[in-house]
Amino acid sequence: MEATGRVPEIALAAEGFALDIIDDGAERVAVLRAEGKLGLQYAVYALAEHFLGVRFVHPLFDLAPEVPPAPSELHLDETPAMGLRILYEAAHTLPDLRGTGILREGTQGHTHTTATSGPGGGRIGSAIMSACGTS
Amino acid sequence: MRHFIAWAVKNRQNVVLFDDTWASTTEFPSPEILQYMHRRGLKTILNVHPGNAYRLDPDVSKQDLCDKRDPRMGIYYPVYCVDKPGFWKLVDKRLKTAAKYRHMLAGLICNQDEGPLGWRAEESAEGVDPVDNSLAGFAEENSGTRYLKPKLYTSACSTCGEVPNAAKWARALQRLNGPQGSVAQGLPPVGHGRAHCAVADPDDELVAREVVPHLAPGSLSMVWVLPNCNRANRVESWPRLIDEMNRKDNGKRKVFLLRELIYGCSADMPLAVPSTLDSIDIDFEIMRKYESTATCAGGTYVMHSLGWLMDWYSMRKQWDPSARWQSWLPTNLSQVLGREAVELAVEALELVRDVQMYDGLVEGEYCAYYTMWGLNPHHVAPETIPLPNSRGPFRYDKVRGNWWGSRRRLVEAGARDKEGVYTAENLAPADRRLRRLRGKLDAADARITRIEGLLAPGVNRMFWEEHLVRTLRYTTAFLRSRTAVALSYSDYAQAREQVRQGRDTSAVLAEGEKVVREALNEQDFYIRRRPGFGIDYPYEMNPDTLRWLLEAWRGLRQNPEKCLDLDLLAFLDRAETEVAQGH
Numbered sequence: 231m232e233a234t235g236r237v238p239e240i241a242l243a244a245e246g247f248a249l250d251i252i253d254d255g256a257e258r259v260a261v262l263r264a265e266g267k268l269g270l271q272y273a274v275y276a277l278a279e280h281f282l283g284v285r286f287v288h289p290l291f292d293l294a295p296e297v298p299p300a301p302s303e304l305h306l307d308e309t310p311a312m313g314l315r316i317l318y319e320a321a322h323t324l325p326d327l328r329g330t331g332i333l334r335e336g337t338q339g340h341t342h343t344t345a346t347s348g349p350g351g352g353r354i355g356s357a358i359m360s361a362c363g364t365s
Numbered sequence: 366m367r368h369f370i371a372w373a374v375k376n377r378q379n380v381v382l383f384d385d386t387w388a389s390t391t392e393f394p395s396p397e398i399l400q401y402m403h404r405r406g407l408k409t410i411l412n413v414h415p416g417n418a419y420r421l422d423p424d425v426s427k428q429d430l431c432d433k434r435d436p437r438m439g440i441y442y443p444v445y446c447v448d449k450p451g452f453w454k455l456v457d458k459r460l461k462t463a464a465k466y467r468h469m470l471a472g473l474i475c476n477q478d479e480g481p482l483g484w485r486a487e488e489s490a491e492g493v494d495p496v497d498n499s500l501a502g503f504a505e506e507n508s509g510t511r512y513l514k515p516k517l518y519t520s521a522c523s524t525c526g527e528v529p530n531a532a533k534w535a536r537a538l539q540r541l542n543g544p545q546g547s548v549a550q551g552l553p554p555v556g557h558g559r560a561h562c563a564v565a566d567p568d569d570e571l572v573a574r575e576v577v578p579h580l581a582p583g584s585l586s587m588v589w590v591l592p593n594c595n596r597a598n599r600v601e602s603w604p605r606l607i608d609e610m611n612r613k614d615n616g617k618r619k620v621f622l623l624r625e626l627i628y629g630c631s632a633d634m635p636l637a638v639p640s641t642l643d644s645i646d647i648d649f650e651i652m653r654k655y656e657s658t659a660t661c662a663g664g665t666y667v668m669h670s671l672g673w674l675m676d677w678y679s680m681r682k683q684w685d686p687s688a689r690w691q692s693w694l695p696t697n698l699s700q701v702l703g704r705e706a707v708e709l710a711v712e713a714l715e716l717v718r719d720v721q722m723y724d725g726l727v728e729g730e731y732c733a734y735y736t737m738w739g740l741n742p743h744h745v746a747p748e749t750i751p752l753p754n755s756r757g758p759f760r761y762d763k764v765r766g767n768w769w770g771s772r773r774r775l776v777e778a779g780a781r782d783k784e785g786v787y788t789a790e791n792l793a794p795a796d797r798r799l800r801r802l803r804g805k806l807d808a809a810d811a812r813i814t815r816i817e818g819l820l821a822p823g824v825n826r827m828f829w830e831e832h833l834v835r836t837l838r839y840t841t842a843f844l845r846s847r848t849a850v851a852l853s854y855s856d857y858a859q860a861r862e863q864v865r866q867g868r869d870t871s872a873v874l875a876e877g878e879k880v881v882r883e884a885l886n887e888q889d890f891y892i893r894r895r896p897g898f899g900i901d902y903p904y905e906m907n908p909d910t911l912r913w914l915l916e917a918w919r920g921l922r923q924n925p926e927k928c929l930d931l932d933l934l935a936f937l938d939r940a941e942t943e944v945a946q947g948h
Contacts, residue, residue: 275377316621
C-alpha cells in the first residue's frame, strides 16, 4: 500500500503505530501498521476509538456512541511520548479482593461496547470485536 | 483482573505495576496474571527488597528483624535488618522468582515498602512540634508553608549498628548491583524505590544524595507518592541528581514518579478528589524537565471516587502529555457523553476541586484525604486562628479513633477554650470562607443536576449515573455536611456573645439548628446511599453526635442562656462524650 501511494510512508517508533482508513469508492479499508506486539494492539484499539468512537474509560466498561463517527478517510501516526507507560494497580484487587469486590478473577465484566453500524461501519466494527475481544 | 490488564493495553500502556508487590509474604500478582500480561506484551517491575515483616516470612525468624522500630518503618511494620542473614535470604528468594519473569521485566527496584513515610518520623524529630502527619491526616498540615522538619536520618538497630536509613538502602543497592547481584543472574540492575509520603524536602534531598551514587547504570528507580500534600516539586532532587550522574558516566539511569491517585486501601472515603487531575498535569510539567524521567504514572481505586477517570487520564497522559485535563476531557468524552454534559462535568470538577482546596488556600493535594476536611477552623482560616503550636483541639491525632474503621470525634476529649480563642470575631473569617465554599457546592450541584438531565436513556446512562453523577453528588453532600458543622461553630460563639450582651439570639440559634440539621441530612445522604460500600466510613463524623447537637440547638432556642455554661470546645466535647456514654 505504501508502494502504491495509498498510505503515506512512515518510520514507526517503538510501540508506535499508524492507522489509515481509505475509501476508494468501492470499499473502505483500514490499514494498521505497528511496531511490535503492543503497537499492533494499540492500533486495533485506536481503530475502535476513531472508527466506532469507543472510549476505554473503565476496566469493565467500554463506551461507544449510538452513532459511530465512521470516517471515510483517516490518517494517524502516533508515537508514545514516554517510553515507559505504567498502569499502577493500587487497589489490591487480588488475591484478597481488598479495594474492590467486582474485579474478581473469572468474573465476566459487563461490557457495554456497541458496534452500531454506521454507513459501512458494521463490517470493520465486527472485525475489531472479534479479533480483540472486549476485555 | 484480566479486564484490568486489558484496560492497560487498550489505553496504550506497556507496564502494569502492582502496589505492595511482595510487601510481606504475599505473592502478588499471581503467575497466571503475569503469564496473561506477557501474552499481551506487557512488562512489570518487581520489588526485590525483603519489604516489611507484617507477616514474617517462613524462611526467616524474628532474630532477622531490626530491633529498633522507628522511624524506618511504615505505619506498623517491622523490617528486616540489612546485616542479618534473613534479609539476604529473602532478597535471593525474590531474585530467584524474578528470574522466572526476566523476559517481562521493565526493571527491578528495592525498598518499595520500607521508607520513613512520615508518620512516626515526627516522633524522633528534634525541636519540632509533631503535627498531623499520619496515614489519614498528614495532608492536613504537612502542606504549603507548614512543612514538617523531621529528622529522618536516624539509627537502625543494634545489629546493623546505627546505620542511617539511606545508608542501609545504599548498602542494599551496592550488594544487589555487585558481582553477585541481579545483573550476574541475567536480570536488570536494581533501582531504588523511594517511598515519599509526607517526608519533608530537606530529608528527601539528603536521602537522594546518599542513594543516587549507588544506582547502577541502566537501572530504573521509582519515587512513590501518596495522593496528598506532595507534588513532584517535592521530589525533584531524584531526577536532578540522577541526571547529574548520567552526565558523568552516560549511565542512562531512569526514574519514574508513581502517584497513588486515590488512597486505595479502604482507609479513606470513596469520594471524588478532583485535585488529583491537576496533580497529574503538574507532575508531568515538573518531571519532564529531566532527561532521566521515564514517566509519571498514576493508579488508584478504580471502581469509585472517579478512579476510572484518574487512571484513564493518567494512562493517556503518558502517551500524549500535550493537553491539560480541562481540555482533554471534552476532546475524549464528548462522543460518548455529549459535549454540553462534559463541559458541565469539567466545571463541576473544578468547583469541587476549589472547595477541596479551601478555595485556593492550600498548596498541593492538601485534602486528597478527606477524612479531616472542613472541621478544623485553624485550617479554614489560618490567618486569624493560627495553629496553636500544632496542639490544637481539632488536631488529627487527637480526634481520630484507631487506624481503621472508627469514627472521629469533632474535638479532642476534654477540650476547653481556656484562652478564649474561639470567639465570634476569630471565627468570622472561617465563617466567610465556609459560606463561599458552600456557594461553590451549590454551583457544582446545579451542574450535576443539569448533567443528569442531559443523559440519554440507555446503557450508558447507568454508567454515568454510577460513575460520574452519583460520585460528584455524594462528594458535594460530604463537603456540605462538613461545611455545615463548621458553620455551626461560629453560630455558637455568636450566640454566647449575644446572650452575654443581652441581645436577641433567635436568628443565630435558628441558623445553628438549621446548619446542624443540614449536616446530618447531607451525611445521611452520602453514607446511606453510596453504592458498594458499608454504611459507615472510617473516620466519619458520628451521626449520633450530630443528632445530639441538633437536640442541643433545639434546647438552646428554648433556653439561650444555657450556652453560657459551655464554651465551644466544651460543647462539642460534651456532645461526643455523652454520645459515647450512651446518653
